[in-house]
Amino acid sequence: MSFSSPYAxxxxxSYGAAFAIxxxxxxxxxxxxxxxxxxxxxxxxxxxxx
Amino acid sequence: MGKAIAxxxxxxxxxxxxxxxxxxxxxFLPFAFALAVICLAAGxxxxxxxxxxxxxxxESVRIMYVHVPAAWMGLFVYAFIAALGGVGLxxxxxxxxxxxxxxxxxxxxxxxACLVSGSLWGKPxxxxxxxxxxxxxxxxxxxxxxxxxxxxxRAFDDPRRGDKAAAVLALVGCxxxxxxxxxxxxxxxxxxPASVFKMGGPAIDPSMLLPLLLMLxxxxxxxxxxxxxRLRSSVVAxxxxxxxARARGAAWR
Numbered sequence: 001m002s003f004s005s006p007y008a009x010x011x012x013x014s015y016g017a018a019f020a021i022x023x024x025x026x027x028x029x030x031x032x033x034x035x036x037x038x039x040x041x042x043x044x045x046x047x048x049x050x
Numbered sequence: 051m052g053k054a055i056a057x058x059x060x061x062x063x064x065x066x067x068x069x070x071x072x073x074x075x076x077x078f079l080p081f082a083f084a085l086a087v088i089c090l091a092a093g094x095x096x097x098x099x100x101x102x103x104x105x106x107x108x109e110s111v112r113i114m115y116v117h118v119p120a121a122w123m124g125l126f127v128y129a130f131i132a133a134l135g136g137v138g139l140x141x142x143x144x145x146x147x148x149x150x151x152x153x154x155x156x157x158x159x160x161x162x163a164c165l166v167s168g169s170l171w172g173k174p175x176x177x178x179x180x181x182x183x184x185x186x187x188x189x190x191x192x193x194x195x196x197x198x199x200x201x202x203x204r205a206f207d208d209p210r211r212g213d214k215a216a217a218v219l220a221l222v223g224c225x226x227x228x229x230x231x232x233x234x235x236x237x238x239x240x241x242x243p244a245s246v247f248k249m250g251g252p253a254i255d256p257s258m259l260l261p262l263l264l265m266l267x268x269x270x271x272x273x274x275x276x277x278x279x280r281l282r283s284s285v286v287a288x289x290x291x292x293x294x295a296r297a298r299g300a301a302w303r
Contacts, residue, residue: 007110014167
């Protein structure tokens with residue numbers, strides 16, 4: 001890709017925005033999993049992995 | 051035939067146990083993630099480096115490799131949650147509702163990515179960030195349907211009621227999917243007509259079709275990665291709620 005093109009900024013912004021949205025969803029999913037896993041491990045009397 | 055269907059039903063019933071679902075999600079996650087990384091690396095290299103600029107649109111055509119797969123995923127995930135909602139409403143298995151609830155925000159993310167990248171493509175090509183064209187408006191409606199689904203699943207004290215209401219919305223909202231697909235044929239739109247899924251085969255050069263399909267593969271694998279992560283969290287959260295309810299019941303007795 002030519003960075004001297006007047007459209008380069010639009011291309012980079014579109015990739016950046018799309019991956020920011022998907023990356024944000026991935027971070028939220030990971031944080032949720034860590035939270036429920038930690039809560040499961042604190043559960044008294046649990047016998048198996050979550 | 052009847053025995054085979056019964057055996058299949060028994061197998062699926064065994065796999066749909068909460069602990070088994072969490073175990074299966076954990077097993078499939080690394081493969082889905084690895085596939086997403088490989089396809090994404092190959093897709094980005096071929097989209098940003100190897101594919102040629104368009105003879106009319108120049109470098110801006112590279113936005114297509116993120117915009118079009120995101121649009122396809124927005125439609126695919128919506129059909130997926132509608133199918134899961136239908137299975138949940140008919141079969142009554144809570145796993146179908148968990149799966150739909152886990153998929154909806156990811157589908158909304160793809161739809162939002164499609165709308166934002168489309169806007170960033172529209173400005174240099176059409177001279178406008180947004181036009182109230184049939185394709186763009188129906189895609190925006192799809193995003194609102196996703197928001198409605200997410201809102202309904204959280205709108206009731208009893209999660210099952212929210213899941214059922216959201217499943218009905220997902221099924222009714224399916225009407226919008228053919229409207230999105232055929233809007234460019236039914237109305238005069240600024241948005242270009244279909245060039246890949248059309249009668250007579252794709253009207254796009256293989257040098258541009260390959261990165262498009264690689265990015266679609268990457269987005270599909272990324273969807274399954276995020277969906278599996280969210281599904282196992284949703285199932286474990288439900289087990290935690292059930293354990294808390296049992297503990298409250300025992301304390302009250």
